[in-house]
Amino acid sequence: MLGIIIYSLTTQTTMLTPVIRPLTSLFLCSFLWGWLSAGAFAQQPGVNGKVTDAVTGQGIPGVTITVKGVATAAQTDAAGNYSIEAAGTDTLVFRFLGFATQEVPIDGRTTVNVTLEEEGTELEEVVVIGYGTAERRDLTGSITTVSGAEIADRPSTNPVASLQGRVAGVQVVNAGRPGAEPDVRIRGTNSINNVKPLYVVDGILNDNINFLNPADIESMEILKDPSSLAIFGVRGANGVIAITTKQAKAGQLNFNFNSTIGFKHVADQMAMANATQFRELYDEQLANQGSPPFNYENWQANTNWQDEIFQTGMLNYNNISVSGASENNKFYMGLGYTIDQGVIKHEELEKITLNINDQLNITENFRVGINFNGYRSELPTPNDLTDATVASALRAAPIAPTYNEAYGLLHSLPNFQRAQINNPLTNVVYRRNTNIRHEYRGVGSIFGEVDFLEHLTFRASLLVDYGFNPERSYTPLTNFYNPDLAGDDKTDRVGLVTSVNQAQSTMAKIQSDWLLTYKNTFGEHSLTAMAGYTTYSTRYEQLNASRTQGSGDPIPNDPDKWYVGIGASDAQTGNGTAWERRTISYLARALYNYSGKYLLNASFRRDGSSAFIKNNPWQNFGSVGAAWVISEEDFWGGGDGFVNNLKLKGSWGVLGNQNTGDDYRYPMFPLLVASSSAVFGDNIFPAYEPQYIPDPNLQWETVSAWEAGLEIAAFSNRLSFEGVYYRKMTDNIMVEVPGILGTKPGLRNQGSIKNSGVELAASWNQDLSENLSINVAANLTTQSNNVESLVDEGYQIIRDASRTTVGYPIGYFYGYVHDGIYQNDADIANSPENTINQVQPGDIKYKDVNGDNVINEQDRTLIGNPTPDFTYGLSVGVVYRQFDLGIEFMGVQGNELFRDWNRNQFAQFNFQQDRLDRWHGEGTSNWEPILNTSRANNRLISSYFIEDGSFVRVRNIQIGYNFAPEFMSRLRLKNARVFVNAQNPFTFARNTGYTPEIGGSAISFGVDNGTYPVPAVYTFGVNFNF
C-alpha cells in the first residue's frame, strides 16, 4: 500500500516542471490524496495501544512501532495512540529518539500500552563526521550540533546566518543583503588568503550553500578541532560545517507545510547633516579656506537621501515537504519558494528549491540511494550597484533636490561633488531592473553500500554539483537636470553610450568516494576503522560579450532587446576564461575505545593536487586525539552522583588549506597577461608579461593545531558544559612578495599566524513543573591572533588602513594617536613639533608615541584591532503549556572598526552630525577638528577614525503557540504551530555606521566604507505537520 503511494508520488513529481509562482495544484492534489490515505492507513485493525512518557504521563507522538522480524511499522499519533497489524505471538519494538528502546511481546493481547523512559540523550547521539557517522561518546573532538528545527523558523535564506551567537568558536558576521553569504570564521582568522570554512552537504564538499533551503535541513554539525578536521586534508584547515538534509523517518507518511511572512526595515539611520546644518558647516568651511562662498540659488532643497533610497522590504518563505518510509524504502521531497526583498528600493531575491532523496534497501545488506537538490534563483541587484547607492546616499549634499518635474529627470548634485558621485537614486531609478541574473544549480549524489563479512561495510558514492549562471545587463543613458549649465537646455548627458552585456558561467564539480569501514568489538575493546579513496574535480568556464550602440541610435530600455546582437559590430568586446582543479586523496581513520573509558581517535590523509603537478603534488595530513571518560571509571561510582558524564579530551593534528581564492588558480604557472598592449598610431599589438615568479617548492598552507578540554553532563543531564582551550599555528602561508620598486612579484610560502583562545559552552534544561520547562544556553569564545612571521621583519601587507605585519594581529589598524586639538598658537608652540605637515589651531594634535619630542612617521602605532577579544551568546527558552518563548542575545567585545566612508575627500561630501561639534574657536572642541579641507594633517590615518566595534544585540525573539494535540487530531493534523519572530530588533552599538558587523577579506576587515545596513526583520509564520 505504502509502496503504491510512494510510487505515485514519485511519478507525479517527475512531471513537475520548474518555476512558477504559486504552489502547484499538483502538489495540492498529492497532499490531499496522501492525507486521505494516511487517514485510511491509520485505521487498519490489529493491536493498538498508547505510548506514554514515564515522567509526564503524556502521550508521545511519533514513536516508531515495528513488529520484530516482520516488515511492518507504525507510528503513534498526536495523542500517543497507535494501531498495528500483528499476530499474538509477535514482539513489538518501540523506538523514539531520546528514549530507551523497548521490546514488548504481545502475548495475545489486543491492547498494549507502553511507558517509555528518557535516556541520556546527548551521549547516544549520532553525529556526522567526515566520511561517515559516529556516536558522540566515541569521539575525542569538539563537534557542536545545531538541529534544523532551531533555525528553520528564522527569517534568513542562508542557514549559516542563523548560527550567529549560538556556537562557541564560530564567529558569523552577517551582511544585510537578501541572499548574502555571511562571513564565517571558525576559531579565528587562519590565513591572509581565503578563510571560508568547508561545507559538506550530505557528503558533497562545497564552498557555498546558496542552493540549500533551511527548511530541508535536519541538522548541522560544526567541526572545529584537529581530530575531526584532519580527514578533510587540504580543505579542512578553516573548519567544516556538515549539513544533513531531511530524510524520512521509519514508519510514517508525513506532510509538512510551513510559511513565513514578514517585513524588514532599517532600524536606525545614520546621523547625517540636514540642509540647514550643511549650509552652516559648508559656509564655515569655505570661509576657513578663503574660498568664495557658494551660491545656493538653485540648491534650496532639504533632502534626506537615506529616506529616498530605503524601503520596507517584504519577505515570504514557503515550504512544503512530503516524506514516507517503510522498512525498505525511505523517501523525502521538499519544495520551497522564497521572495526576499532588500531594504533598498527595487531589490528582490526570488528563489525556488527542490530537495529529493530516496534510499532503498535492496536486501538487508545492500542499500542504494539518491539525493538531489535543485535550485533556481533570480538574483537581486549586484553588490557594486547597491554599495554605490548606500555610499552616495551618505555623501550627497542635502541641499540638492531629488528630481526635476519639468524635465522628468533626476536632479544632478552641486558642482563641488558632481564629478565624484551621482544622484543616489541613479542606480535605484535609472538602473532599476537592468541586471537580469539567474542562477541554476543541481547538486546530487548516488551511493551504494554493502555490508559483508560480518564487520565490513563498503560504500561507493558519486556526487555531482553543476551550476549555470546566465546574466544580461544594460547600461542606460543617464541624463540629469543640471541648473548650472549655461544656455536654455539644462540636460546634462552624463552617460553618453548605451551598451548591453551578456555573460554565462558554468561550474561543475564531481566527487567520488570509495570507503571501506570495519566495525568490531573484542571484549572490552571496540574499534571502528575506515580506509578510503576519494577524487574531486572542479571546473569553471566563463564567457562574456558586450556591445555598445556604436554610432547608431541608443539601445532601448526594454529587457527583450538586451542581447548582444543589438549593438554595433564594430564596438564590441568579448572574453572567455576557464580554470580547473583536481585532487586525489587517500584517507584512513580509526576510532578505538576501551570499555567506553579510554578513547583514541587517529586519522590520516594524503592529498595530491593538480595545482602542484609540476613538482610535488602530494602532501600529508593527520591527527591524533585521546579522551578519558572519567565518569565511566569504577572509582567514580557509576551515574549515581550528580555528575553523569565527565570526559577529558585533547587532540593534535596537521590540517591543510588550498583555498587561495581567485588570485592563484594555478599557482605554479605565472600567467602571461595579455591585457597590456602596445599602440603605434591606431594599431594595437598585445604584449605578454608574466604575473609573478613562483617558488619551485610551493605547497599548500598547513595548520598545526591542538586543543584540550573537558565535557561535563550533570544533574540528570540537565546541565551540560564544555570547555576547550585551542591553539593553532598556520604555516607556509602563500604570500605574494611584491614588487617593491615595481618589480615582478614572487609567490612563496613564507608566513605564519597563531590563533588561540578558550571556548566555553553550557546549557541547562529543566522541567520546572508539569506545564513549564526552561532551557538556557550560553557560550563564550575568546580569540587572540598574532602574525608570527611574514616573509621578513619589515614586510607589510597594506590595504589602505588595514595592515598585516609580524608581531601584530592580522589586519590591524596602524596610524597616529589623536591627542586633542591645537587650541591656539601657544598650544602649538608648547607641543612636540609636527614635521609631517604645517599645523594651525583647529588641527588634530597627534601623540608623540616614541617620546622624541617630534611628531613624525615613527609616531604611528597600533590603533585598533578588528579581531574581537571575545564573542558570546545567550539563549533562553521557556515552554509553558502550549506557548513557547525564545530569546537570543549575542555580543562581540573588544574589536575596533575603521570609519572610512568620509575620510578621503576629493570632492565635498555631506557632513556627519558629529561635525556640528567642530572646532571653530579656542575651547570649542577637543576632538573634532576645524572644517577646512586644505588641512591635510586631519586626514592622516589616526585614531580619530577608529570606532569601538563592540556591541550587544538582541538577536532573536520568538513567541510560538503549539495547538493542543486533542485539537489537532480532530483536524487530522499531527501538529501545528504559529509564531511571531523578531530578528535584530535591538542593537546596542557604539559606531556611527549602519551596522557594527563588518566583514571583509582575510587581511582587511572591519573597515566601514558605507556598509549595507543589517535590517530588523519581523515575521509571522505557521507550521503544519499532517
Add this chain to the structure above:
Amino acid sequence: MKTIYRRENRPITAVLLSMSLLFFACGEDWLGGDPLGRLTEDDIPEGSLEGQVFGVYAGLRSEGTSGLPYVAIHNIRSDDANIGGGPGDEAGAGPIFDDFGYTKDYWLINNYWSDHYSLIALTNNLIAAADTVPNPTDMTAINVAEAKFVRAFAYFNLVRSFGEVPKIDFPVVTQDQAIVPKSSIPEIYALIDEDLQQAVAALPVSWETRYVGRITQGAAYALQAKTYLARGNWSGALAAAQAVIGSGQYTLDTPYDMIFREESENNSESVFEIQAAYTQSNTQVGITYASRQGLRGAGDFDLGWGWNVPNERLLEAFETDDPRKDVTVLYSGQVNAPYGERIPGGLDRDYWNKKVYTNPAIRASSGSRQGEWFNFRVIRYADVLLMAAEAANEIGGEGNLDLALGYLEQVRARARGGNADILPPVTTRNQDDLRQAIRHERQVELAMENERFFDLVRWGIDVETMHEAGKTSYQPRHRYLPIPQVEIDRSGGVLEQNPDYP
C-alpha cells in the same frame, strides 16, 4: 549491527568491488594541470622579445609616466602655470605644487615614483632576457635598444625630480634584491649615458608604417641632448642635437596651430610621442594626459579635471600678436579656434591648457569626452632645434653663433606662418642677449609642454623667477621632491630620505 553474509549478495558485492578497482586505476596523470585558456611561458616562441617590448610600450602609458603625476611634477611647478582644477583641488594640492609645501605622502608623488620604477623593471627584465635568447637576431638588438631608451628616459625623469634615487638595472626576483640604497646623481647619469649610447648605436632611423611612433635613433639622440643640457655639457648636447637635425627625418612643415590636433599625431615633427588609442570597442589602451588637464566644465564641456592651467604670467610672456598664444591658451567664456566651440563662462578658471584640447567629432564617435586617445608629445623637432641653438650659443664662437641664430629663426619662421609683420627675426650677436632670446623662445614655443620647470632649474634662475612670479615660498631645496615615505618604510630604512626633508 550484526549482519550475516548471504550467498545471494555475492554477485552484487563482486560487481561493486570490481567497479571500484577500475576507478582506483585513476592515477597522477588524471591530475593533469596545464592552465585552461591561457598562455604560459612555455607557449612563447623561443628567442622572441617582441612580447616584452610591447609590454614596455604599454608601461609608458601608466598614470605616473604619462598622466597627472608627470604633469604636476614637470609643469604645474613652473612659474607660468598653476594647479587649476576645482576649488577643492586648489585647497588640497595647491599648497604642494603652487606653494611648494611638499609632503612625504602625497598620491601624485607616490604614483610618479612607483610607476617609473615599474617601467624600469619592465626594461630590466627585457635587457636581462636578451642574454638568454638562443638565436639572437637584429631585432633582438633593436628591442634591447628600445628598452634602454625607455630606461634612460625613466631614470632621467627620476633624477631630475628626486635627485639621488636607487639605481636598479637588473631584474629583481627576490624581495631583498630590490632593497637598494640611493646612488649619487653622477652614478645615475652614468647609467643614462651608457644606455643612450647603446641605444643610438642600434635603433633604426625609421620604422615601417604599422609601427609609426615607435622609438627611433632620432629620439635617442634628442633625449641624449636633453641629458647633456641638464648637466651643462654644451658640446655633447650640440653634437647629439645636430645628429637629429642632420638625419633629415624631421621637419617643421606642420603649422603651429595644427601640431596639437589629432590628425597631426606622429607627424614629421614628432620625435618621441607616447601613443594612445581609444574607441568604443577598445577602451583599455588610452592615457589620461588629456583628461587630467581637460577643461572642467559641465555637461558637454566636462572634458576633464582641469589641472595645470596657464596663468597671467604666461599670457604676458608672449610677444605682441604672437599666434602661439591662442594655440596655447583655451579661454573660458568665448569662442575658440579651430572648432568654433563657445566655451561657457563662469567656470572655475579663466584659462585652460589648449595643447590637450580634443576634437569634438572624435569625442562624439568614441563615446567619451575625456580624450583618452590623445597622444602625449614628449619631444618635438622644434625642441631639438632650440636645444641646438642654446648649446651652440653657450659654446660661443662666430660659427656657432650663426648656427644658433639659424636654428632660432627656423622656429620663429614656422610660428610666423608667413605673416612678416609679427615675430621679427632675432639678429643680436651678443651672447647674453641671444641667451635671453633663446630662453624666451623656449618658454613661448614649448609653453605648457612640461619643459619649463626643469629649464629654470638648470639655468639656475629658478629662485628669482619664482619669486618674481609671486611664488615666494620657493627655496633652492624645492628643486628636488622628498622620497615618498611609503617607499622608505618598505625598504626598512635602507633607503634614506633626502636630508633637506628630515
